[in-house]
Each structure stands twice: as C-alpha cells, then as structure tokens.
Amino acid sequence: MGYTIRQTSRQDWERLRELRLAALRDPVAPVAFYEPYEEAVRLTRGEWERRASGRETVTFIGEAENGSWAGMVGAFAKRGLVYVVGVYMLPEHRGTGLAGQLMRAAIDWGQGREVRLRVHENNPRAARFYESLGFRPTGSSDTDPRDPAFRAFELALRPV
Template sequence: MVYTIRQTRREDWQLLRDLRLAALKDPVAPVAFFEPYDEALALTRGDWERRASGRARVTFIGETESGVWGGMVGAFVRDDHVWVVGVYMRPEHRGTGLAEALMRAAIDWAGGRETRLRVHENNQRAARFYASLGFRPTGGAETDPRDPALKAYELAFAPHAPGPATTPGEKAEA
C-alpha cells in the first residue's frame, strides 16, 4: 500500500479526533494509551485544532491515495529530547510497514536529538517493534495511572542511528 507521510494541519482536526478516538477504543488501548476515552471525547474543537496544528507537538499521519488515515505518531520536545507518543495504526493497516515509516518520520523530525518513548510492560508486541527500530531501555519507568502495580518502560533511540526511509510528505511504499 502507498502512503503519504505528513504532519497534520489545523484543518485536519476532525480527522485527527476520529483517529485518536478510534485508537482509544481499540482493544489494546489500555496498554497503549494513558488518556481515557471519555477525556478525549470531551475535548473541544479548539483543543483538537491545537493538537492538529503542531504548536505544542506534531502528529505524523500516513494517508492513503484515497485519503484514508491509516495511522499516526505524535512527537514533542521536552528536556532536549524528542518524545514519541500516541502511536496507533488502524487494524487494517497493521503489518503494512506504515508504523515504521511514521516512526522514521518522527525520528527524522527529532533532528539528531535523542528520541524517547514509553511502552507498557504488557504491550510486548510494541516493545518488540520499537527494539527492531533500535530503541533501547534507559532504565526509566512510569507507573500506570490506572494500575500502580504496572509500569511503562522508557526506551531511547540514539541520534546516530540510520535515517528514515522517507521524509514527511514523501510517498512511502509500505
């Protein structure tokens, strides 16, 4: 499948909202996202426009030739690191290479800064995927706010790792 990898824009707010709400309703959401569905549902149009506009963070999406958004990856800068958040692929787009193309876009956007993310201890599929891209444990962890007995482990991608297969806006064969 061919995807265009690009950043969302303010006018994409409704498509971003739809994709995020789908992500939060996905059966794997409890081990992938800390944001509750009801909280995301209650956000205003202005909140979604800010999320889509890339002011506080950017969101990369993979868009098919027919305009379908197959997945997304968010990224923001904090403490001189780029943090990857909100990684989601619609079920019918999993296994197509889209997740790797989106992650490489976020790593490229980091501009040589270390890229970090957190993966829930019960999300081994995601942990294996991130390891395949070169992410390694930092030793850091965060408690799952829904269950203090569980953790999300911090992983980091070194800036000297190979560059992305595509750049934002390029067509990616995935």
C-alpha cells in the same frame, strides 16, 4: 499498499479527532494510551484544532492511497530530547510497514536528537517493534496511572 506521510495542520482537526477516538476505543488502548476515551470525546473543537496544529506536539499521519487515514505518531521536544507519543495504526494497516514510516518521520523531525518513548509492559509487540528500530531500554520506568500494578518502560534511540 502505499502511504503518504505528512504532518497534520489545524484544518485536520476533525480527522485527527476521529483517528484518536478510534485509537482510544481499540482493545489495545488500555496499555497504549493514558488518555481515557471519556475525556477525549469531551474535548472542544478548539482543543482538537490546537492538537492538530502541531504547536505543542507534532502529529504525523499516514494517509492511504484512497485518502483515508491509517495511523499516526506524535512527537514533541523537551529539554533537548524528542518524545514520541500517541503511536497508533488502525488494525487493518498493522504489519504493512506504516508504523516504521511514521516512526522514521518522527525520528527525522528530531534532527539528530535522542528520541524517547514509553511502552507498557503488557505490550510486547510494540516493544519488539521499537527495539527493531534501534530503541533500547534506559532503565527508567513509571507505574501505569490507571493501574499501579503495571509499569511502562522508557526506551531511547540515541544518535550515532
């Protein structure tokens, strides 16, 4: 299956909202996203337009051949580093190579800067995927804000 990878624009707000809400309803969401569905569903059109515009976080989407959105990856720059957030593939598009294409777009967007992300300790599949791309643990971790018994570990892809 082929995908078109591109950045979202303000006009994409409704489709971005639909994909993000699907992500937050997915059974893996509790270990992949800190934003609760109940909060996201109450966001205004203006907030979704702001998110889609890429002013703060650039969102790359994978569009399937039939025009449907299949997955997304967000990225933002802060203090000379690039942070990847909001990685999500619809279940039927997992294992197709789309995640790698979207991550490559986010890494390329970083223009050679170090790229960091966090992965929940109960998401070993994601950790293995990021490590296959060259991400390595930084030694930093945070507690899960919804359940302090769990941790999210920081991984980094350092420029060669």
